[in-house]
Amino acid sequence: MNQYQFSYISLIILFTACTIEAPDDPLITSPGSIPEVISETPDLHYFEEAMILSELEEEMASDGPFTLLAPSNTAFEDFLEEHEEWQVLEDIPKDALRELLRYHLLNGKAISNSLTLADELTSVLDKTVYVTEIGTQISFNKQASVETADIDAENGVIHIIDAVLEPLSSAPFDED
Numbered sequence: 001m002n003q004y005q006f007s008y009i010s011l012i013i014l015f016t017a018c019t020i021e022a023p024d025d026p027l028i029t030s031p032g033s034i035p036e037v038i039s040e041t042p043d044l045h046y047f048e049e050a051m052i053l054s055e056l057e058e059e060m061a062s063d064g065p066f067t068l069l070a071p072s073n074t075a076f077e078d079f080l081e082e083h084e085e086w087q088v089l090e091d092i093p094k095d096a097l098r099e100l101l102r103y104h105l106l107n108g109k110a111i112s113n114s115l116t117l118a119d120e121l122t123s124v125l126d127k128t129v130y131v132t133e134i135g136t137q138i139s140f141n142k143q144a145s146v147e148t149a150d151i152d153a154e155n156g157v158i159h160i161i162d163a164v165l166e167p168l169s170s171a172p173f174d175e176d
Contacts, residue, residue, distance in 0.1 A: 030154060031152045031153050031154055032153065032154060033060070033061040033153060033154055033155050034060045034061060034064075034066060034068055034153045034155055034156055034158060035048075035051060035057045035060050035061050036061075036153075037151060037152075037153045037158060038051065038060075038068075038070065038158070041151070041158075041160075043072045043073055043147075043148075043160060044070050044072070044073070044160065045073055046071070046072075046073045046075075046076035046077070046089065047070045047071060047072075047073075047076065047101075049089055050076070050089050050092075050097055050100075050101055051101060053089055053090065053092075053094065053097060054094055054097045054098035054101055055094075055098070056098060056101055056102065056105075059102075059105070059124070060105060061155065062155065063155055064109070064155035064156045065108060065109035065155060065156040065157075066105055066106060066107065066108070066109070066124075066155060066156035066157075067105075067106040067107075067108060067109055067110040067121065067156055067157050067158075067159065068104060068105055068106070068153075068156065068157070068158045068159070069104045069106065069129065069140060069144070069159050069161050069165060070104065070158050070159070070160050070161065071104070071144070071160075071161055071162075071163060071164045071165075072147055072160050072161065072162060074162070075144070075161060075162055075163045075164050076089070076164060078163065078164075079163070079164040099125065100164065100166075102123060102124050102125045103123045103125055103127055103129070103165060103166075103167055104123070104164075104165060105123060105124045106121045106122060106123050106124070106129060107121075107122050107123070107124060108121070108122075109156050109157050110157065111150055111157060112138055112146065112149035112150050112159065115131050115134060115138060116131065116134060117131060117132070117133070117134045118130065118131060118132075119131040120171075121140075125167075127167050128168075128171075129141060129165065130142075130168070130171060130172055132172050133145070138159075140161065140165060141165055141166075141168055141172055142172045143163050143165050143166065144161040144162055144163035144164070144165050145161065145162050145163075146159045146160070146161055146162075147160045147161060147162050148160040
């Protein structure tokens with residue numbers, strides 16, 4: 001065996017004996033649970049605060065899948081202005097805040113391109129949220145429109161909406 005053959009065989013043995021692990025790719029990350037994604041989204045700080053005040057982090061982090069219609073910071077500011085009895089989120093009774101947020105948490109994963117006009121989505125409160133506009137804009141209950149759609153979470157999807165939804169007593173189509 002000559003010197004080159006010996007070097008070649010030695011290198012083969014060396015490389016086959018070593019285990020090379022690829023480092024974790026920081027650019028390929030899986031999204032966290034809904035509460036984790038909320039905490040990383042600047043336009044959802046009020047929602048995060050409301051979620052913590054109402055002690056819903058655990059429910060929103062559960063398996064799902066869920067669709068969260070998350071009111072933006074501006075939506076919560078407008079909501080507080082409309083309800084003069086509440087100056088800040090802490091003023092809203094915990095049970096009322098909890099029910100309000102749970103109305104925004106829907107069973108199942110509803111991606112924006114799968115929604116159709118008059119779809120009836122069911123909240124974890126077993127109350128209906130209606131899709132009332134499709135096209136260039138998606139709206140719910142004739143109350144809120146989607147500002148940012150399809151934010152992925154490991155247990156569902158989040159749509160940022162421009163108003164705080166309040167449950168309806170009847171389908172919004174019955175009013176026309």
